[in-house]
Amino acid sequence: MERPGRLLLLSELRVRNTAYDVSLSRSLLTWKRRISSPVYHPFRPRFCVPSFPRRPDSGVCHSVSVSEIISVREEEEENSSRQRDDGSWKKIKEREGKDCRQAFTVLYVERCRQHRWRCAEVTFTCPEEALYQRWVSSIREQLASITSRPKHLLVYINPYGGKRQGKHIYEQKVAPLFAQAGVSTHVIVTEYANYARDHLRTEAELKKFDGVVCVGGDGMFSEIIHGLIWRTQIDGSVDPNCPDQTLLPSSLHIGIIPAGSTDCICFATVGTNDPVTSALHIIVGDSQPMDVCSVHHNNTFLRYSVSLLGYGFYGDVLTDSERKRWMGPARYDLSGVKMFLTHHYYEGTVSYLPARGIVGTPRDAAKCRSGCVVCQHNGQLLSKRAENYTMDEDSESDGEWRTIRGKFLAINAASMSCACPRSPKGLSPAAHLADGTTDLILVRKCSRFDFLRHLLRHTSKDDQFDLTFVEVHRVRRFRFTPRYCQSDSDLELDLRENGKRQIFSQICRDHPACGCAPAYSSWNCDGEILTHTAIDVRVHCQLIKLFARGIEEPTVFEDLTNPCAI
Numbered sequence: 001m002e003r004p005g006r007l008l009l010l011s012e013l014r015v016r017n018t019a020y021d022v023s024l025s026r027s028l029l030t031w032k033r034r035i036s037s038p039v040y041h042p043f044r045p046r047f048c049v050p051s052f053p054r055r056p057d058s059g060v061c062h063s064v065s066v067s068e069i070i071s072v073r074e075e076e077e078e079n080s081s082r083q084r085d086d087g088s089w090k091k092i093k094e095r096e097g098k099d100c101r102q103a104f105t106v107l108y109v110e111r112c113r114q115h116r117w118r119c120a121e122v123t124f125t126c127p128e129e130a131l132y133q134r135w136v137s138s139i140r141e142q143l144a145s146i147t148s149r150p151k152h153l154l155v156y157i158n159p160y161g162g163k164r165q166g167k168h169i170y171e172q173k174v175a176p177l178f179a180q181a182g183v184s185t186h187v188i189v190t191e192y193a194n195y196a197r198d199h200l201r202t203e204a205e206l207k208k209f210d211g212v213v214c215v216g217g218d219g220m221f222s223e224i225i226h227g228l229i230w231r232t233q234i235d236g237s238v239d240p241n242c243p244d245q246t247l248l249p250s251s252l253h254i255g256i257i258p259a260g261s262t263d264c265i266c267f268a269t270v271g272t273n274d275p276v277t278s279a280l281h282i283i284v285g286d287s288q289p290m291d292v293c294s295v296h297h298n299n300t301f302l303r304y305s306v307s308l309l310g311y312g313f314y315g316d317v318l319t320d321s322e323r324k325r326w327m328g329p330a331r332y333d334l335s336g337v338k339m340f341l342t343h344h345y346y347e348g349t350v351s352y353l354p355a356r357g358i359v360g361t362p363r364d365a366a367k368c369r370s371g372c373v374v375c376q377h378n379g380q381l382l383s384k385r386a387e388n389y390t391m392d393e394d395s396e397s398d399g400e401w402r403t404i405r406g407k408f409l410a411i412n413a414a415s416m417s418c419a420c421p422r423s424p425k426g427l428s429p430a431a432h433l434a435d436g437t438t439d440l441i442l443v444r445k446c447s448r449f450d451f452l453r454h455l456l457r458h459t460s461k462d463d464q465f466d467l468t469f470v471e472v473h474r475v476r477r478f479r480f481t482p483r484y485c486q487s488d489s490d491l492e493l494d495l496r497e498n499g500k501r502q503i504f505s506q507i508c509r510d511h512p513a514c515g516c517a518p519a520y521s522s523w524n525c526d527g528e529i530l531t532h533t534a535i536d537v538r539v540h541c542q543l544i545k546l547f548a549r550g551i552e553e554p555t556v557f558e559d560l561t562n563p564c565a566i
């Protein structure tokens with residue numbers, strides 16, 4: 001827990017008619033109940049309550065970090081009460097022509113189960129108005145000194161994401177919290193796909209805002225980063241089409257109010273997909289850097305990705321599910337079962353540049369958590385390398401490219417854990433949000449039974465990588481070429497390696513009447529289908545910042561004292 005530091009205020013105030021010692025420092029607001037110690041009175045055969053000064057015992061003590069106070073509300077007259085000369089308290093009557101308010105309410109973050117946050121409140125009553133004024137203005141001064149809190153936000157709502165509840169969720173759960181916290185908003189309900197992206201690219205007056213918030217799923221978040229990153233590069237004269245360019249980071253933070261189907265980006269950065277929790281992380285001005293992959297084809301920019309780039313199984317699930325959008329989030333389950341039964345595999349070549357000199361591997365037991373030291377270390381290392389940047393920086397510092405040819409059921413690149421309600425540990429449980437790498441997971445052709453074992457392990461404690469047909473590499477860059485796109489020399493190499501069998505299978509594949517497996521899948525890029533299959537992917541370390549703090553480890557203290565967490 002935070003140490004209180006020098007006290008700015010210390011007073012006896014009342015909470016629900018009980019006396020508390022309340023203190024405020026630059027970092028903490030603390031209120032501790034004064035429980036009257038019963039003392040024996042020699043002339044009366046019973047215990048009595050002593051008068052002032054009373055000894056505070058080790059009674060109930062609450063502490064709130066100033067950084068997690070949402071706001072202070074001045075209460076109306078009726079709630080005020082006043083201390084009598086004899087030490088007791090009475091309701092005060094309205095004094096004619098005078099402002100004599102004496103109660104104020106502090107709204108603050110309270111931690112609940114499973115990384116959820118709630119807005120809790122406590123009302124303090126002061127014995128006199130001057131003291132009341134000091135308390136209200138001191139807390140407000142402390143809040144005003146936190147410069148990281150957003151004051152003006154640009155909000156985009158996708159009314160068609162998830163269960164089509166985006167607008168309702170924003171209006172009912174989020175807007176009232178922003179209003180209480182004094183955050184002003186400009187809200188835009190999107191009219192069609194890519195509306196938010198194009199608005200951010202060309203029209204939005206970004207200088208007016210401290211951040212951009214999207215209400216929707218991963219697809220909506222993807223629109224926002226495409227608009228923001230593109231705009232930042234064009235404004236800074238950086239060519240987004242060149243895969244070797246170092247991209248400029250966007251200065252605006254991005255907030256996600258989850259209202260989509262998978263909400264993986266929200267879940268993996270906050271630990272839950274709860275709109276109130278996300279709104280509170282935005283209000284307190286949390287900051288979480290995040291890696292972004294750029295995806296190119298033949299030196300032409302295709303897309304950015306922050307969570308999953310999946311070819312084969314996850315690409316096919318997405319393509320199939322888009323035809324079932326009317327079903328809402330359940331479309332993924334149906335398409336998942338269908339694609340599992342279809343059991344398509346795809347041939348191609350994967351080349352990758354292993355991440356060298358960095359801390360962490362995809363098989364680590366430790367996970368990326370709030371204040372992650374792996375992300376901090378690798379972020380510093382990579383930014384130092386970028387300072388001494390040369391065009392062949394990657395090959396010099398990371399070693400040599402490696403190549404794998406084969407038949408794959410799935411090729412996945414997870415730039416973060418990709419934890420979501422379907423798989424709370426995610427596709428790559430030890431992946432990091434901001435370490436400048438992505439975990440390349442290759443699932444080779446295997447039986448349906450074995451693939452099911454692999455998939456089921458995403459939902460249990462068992463290791464999904466501990467299978468002979470699965471390999472995982474932590475990489476900074478990778479390329480994929482499907483077999484049908486391979487150059488003549490690569491195909492010749494294949495022929496020499498695999499013999500005649502390959503020639504016949506290729507003929508068969510080019511012949512739809514055979515009814516055999518298709519030659520190519522498509523890429524699932526954060527839930528959007530990519531138009532190209534041959535791609536070149538590069539990780540840009542900590543390119544964007546979210547209003548989040550990573551998943552917090554629950555502390556023993558919170559579990560014991562917070563009734564909401566039980």
Ligand SMILES: CCCCCCCCCCCCC/C=C/[C@@H](O)[C@H](COP(=O)(O)O)NC(=O)CCCCC
Binds near residue numbers: 308420528
């Ligand atoms: C038989 C048991 C199978 C259990 C498999 C569970 C594996 C789940 C891993 C899910 C990883 C999800 C990665 C995130 C992808 C999202 O970006 C994407 C779009 O989200 P949204 O815009 O909110 O709709 N979602 C998907 O591609 C859905 C994948 C579902 C796979 C079953």
Ligand SMILES: Nc1ncnc2c1ncn2[C@@H]1O[C@H](COP(=O)(O)OP(=O)(O)O)[C@@H](O)[C@H]1O
Binds near residue numbers: 216223260261
């Ligand atoms: N007003 C709109 N009408 C139709 N599609 C939209 C609209 N706004 C955004 N979209 C698109 O909807 C798709 C899905 O959005 P998303 O918020 O991720 O929901 P889901 O999680 O259900 O997929 C994205 O491709 C996004 O570009």
Ligand SMILES: [Ca+2]
Binds near residue numbers: 434
């Ligand atoms: Ca990463």
